[in-house]
Amino acid sequence: MSTVLQSVVPATTSTLNAPPPSGLAEAMQVDCVTIRGTSLCLDELVDLSFFTPEARQRLRAQLSAAVPFPHLVVEGLFNPDLLNLVLEEFDTHRAAGWQDVQSSYERTRRSVPGAAIGPASQLYFDLVNSGWFTTWLSDVSGAPHLIPDPLRHGGGLHESRTGGSFAIHRDFDRHPKTGLKNEMVFITYLNRGWQPEWGSALELWDAKEGRCVTTVQPEFGRTLLMPHGPASFHGHPTPLKAADDRPRRSVAAYFYTGTPLLEQDLDRAISVFIAPRRIHSAKATLRRWMPPILWSLMKKTTQH
Ligand SMILES: O=C(O)CCC(=O)C(=O)O
Numbered sequence: 592m593s594t595v596l597q598s599v600v601p602a603t604t605s606t607l608n609a610p611p612p613s614g615l616a617e618a619m620q621v622d623c624v625t626i627r628g629t630s631l632c633l634d635e636l637v638d639l640s641f642f643t644p645e646a647r648q649r650l651r652a653q654l655s656a657a658v659p660f661p662h663l664v665v666e667g668l669f670n671p672d673l674l675n676l677v678l679e680e681f682d683t684h685r686a687a688g689w690q691d692v693q694s695s696y697e698r699t700r701r702s703v704p705g706a707a708i709g710p711a712s713q714l715y716f717d718l719v720n721s722g723w724f725t726t727w728l729s730d731v732s733g734a735p736h737l738i739p740d741p742l743r744h745g746g747g748l749h750e751s752r753t754g755g756s757f758a759i760h761r762d763f764d765r766h767p768k769t770g771l772k773n774e775m776v777f778i779t780y781l782n783r784g785w786q787p788e789w790g791s792a793l794e795l796w797d798a799k800e801g802r803c804v805t806t807v808q809p810e811f812g813r814t815l816l817m818p819h820g821p822a823s824f825h826g827h828p829t830p831l832k833a834a835d836d837r838p839r840r841s842v843a844a845y846f847y848t849g850t851p852l853l854e855q856d857l858d859r860a861i862s863v864f865i866a867p868r869r870i871h872s873a874k875a876t877l878r879r880w881m882p883p884i885l886w887s888l889m890k891k892t893t894q895h
């Protein structure tokens with residue numbers, strides 16, 4: 592596996608997890624990575640025009656207004672060179688790293704939660720799981736303090752082959768291991784020149800009316816952000832039949848929220864120090880009992 596770190600301008604540290612969203616471009620101009628001979632500069636992994644305050648507002652309005660339930664489809668958010676490398680890694684993913692799902696509802700396969708994935712795929716997930724990216728997801732979706740899932744439960748690499756399908760469903764409410772609340776799924780499709788007649792477009796349904804309202808074709812470079820809610824029924828129930836038996840591939844990540852602290856429990860969010868606290872309380876007692884003149888005299892003498 593050849594992942595080479597290359598300095599282009601004087602490198603400081605990797606900023607994938609660091610900067611406040613406002614200083615994104617500046618903060619990311621530090622380095623490039625080379626994966627299997629393709630150089631990817633960190634400030635070009637995403638199209639930064641999606642990250643301006645205006646874009647965040649516009650995307651949020653677009654997401655809220657979407658039918659039959661809030662969702663957002665964007666094109667070209669990720670550098671196509673990165674996505675090409677991710678796509679290649681489906682072919683080299685170890686057999687033991689795949690989990691087949693074959694039931695009357697689903698015929699597909701996914702990478703095993705926590706399985707090692709290729710460097711480009713790992714870079715993609717590091718990117719979408721990073722603080723500045725999840726802040727963007729929060730701004731666009733309205734769900735604050737999103738928590739990513741490094742094990743990628745339900746997400747990871749997704750691949751359906753000829754005959755594959757996924758009945759209309761609503762995703763899980765809770766992460767089975769952490770119990771965290773599922774807020775959204777974020778999917779990037781990886782299929783160049785996808786034809787609608789091949790089936791397997793993602794259908795978004797109005798469950799009450801029992802009909803598909805809109806579809807998302809799984810075209811290369813298209814990204815779907817779909818908040819999880821009571822009405823978010825979706826699936827690709829039409830069995831896949833693509834030219835040359837080519838597979839339908841995507842990468843998916845779920846994002847969660849925890850339970851906010853109640854007002855009376857806010858002190859549980861503070862670290863507990865042993866020594867300084869003792870000193871602090873001893874000082875407080877002294878102050879209470881000492882005549883003010885002595886207190887200020889003592890302070891003056893101990894300050895030097
Ligand atoms: O691949 C897609 O278009 C949707 C996948 C999905 O609904 C799921 O994994 O729960």
Ligand SMILES: [Fe+2]
Pocket residue numbers: 760761762825
């Ligand atoms: Fe789903």
